[in-house]
Amino acid sequence: MINLLPPATKKSYHYALINDRLIVWIIALMIGLAGLGAIGTYGWVSLHRDITTNSQQVSTLTQQLTSDHLNSVEQQVQTISNDFTLVVKVLSQEVLFSKLLTKMAAAMPSGTSLTALNVSNTTGGSGLDITAEAANYTDAAQVQVNLSDPSNGIFSKSDIENINCNSGNIQNLVYPCTVKIRAQFATNNQFLFINQKGP
Numbered sequence: 001m002i003n004l005l006p007p008a009t010k011k012s013y014h015y016a017l018i019n020d021r022l023i024v025w026i027i028a029l030m031i032g033l034a035g036l037g038a039i040g041t042y043g044w045v046s047l048h049r050d051i052t053t054n055s056q057q058v059s060t061l062t063q064q065l066t067s068d069h070l071n072s073v074e075q076q077v078q079t080i081s082n083d084f085t086l087v088v089k090v091l092s093q094e095v096l097f098s099k100l101l102t103k104m105a106a107a108m109p110s111g112t113s114l115t116a117l118n119v120s121n122t123t124g125g126s127g128l129d130i131t132a133e134a135a136n137y138t139d140a141a142q143v144q145v146n147l148s149d150p151s152n153g154i155f156s157k158s159d160i161e162n163i164n165c166n167s168g169n170i171q172n173l174v175y176p177c178t179v180k181i182r183a184q185f186a187t188n189n190q191f192l193f194i195n196q197k198g199p
Helices: 007-066 068-092 097-107 137-147
Strands: 111-121 125-132 154-163 177-185
Touching: 007 068, 007 097, 068 097, 097 125, 097 137, 125 137, 125 154, 137 154, 137 177
Parallel strands: none
Antiparallel strands: 111 125, 125 177, 154 177
16 A cells, blocks of 8 residues: 655654653553552551551550559560661661652753662761763763752762773763762751651
């Protein structure tokens, strides 16, 4: 069958087909993000319920302090308090990477690519070791500038540990430079699980 449509119409049909495919991918992405949101909400509700239960147990044990088993009750209260402290400590180090990656991607300058994130042990879980690739030395340095910008609300400070640019055949490399940055989260950031507000 011979296609006698004008070239402009054929091109319009071609772009319409591409748009349809993009819409399907966007819908799938939105469904995936909604699923992640539902999982996060369920986790928060479960945590809130557990904290409430622990608070009620502490209250009950406090009332038992007037009983004859004072030493036993004090030990139980101390155990629950230690467990609660451990829960808070663990959750204070839980990073919500879905939110963090979205914010960092928006802050990354053009000509760069984020390659690795590691929770930094030296900052007690309040920071990250970041590795990124860049097209040149200037772009590599700009990564640190953008991430530490206070308007982004991601990190309170960030320091470049090193920048290495491959001196070999650079023409065959898209990102010949690698930058390593150590960054500390801003106070009250939205990327730690402990800082999340309830529904």
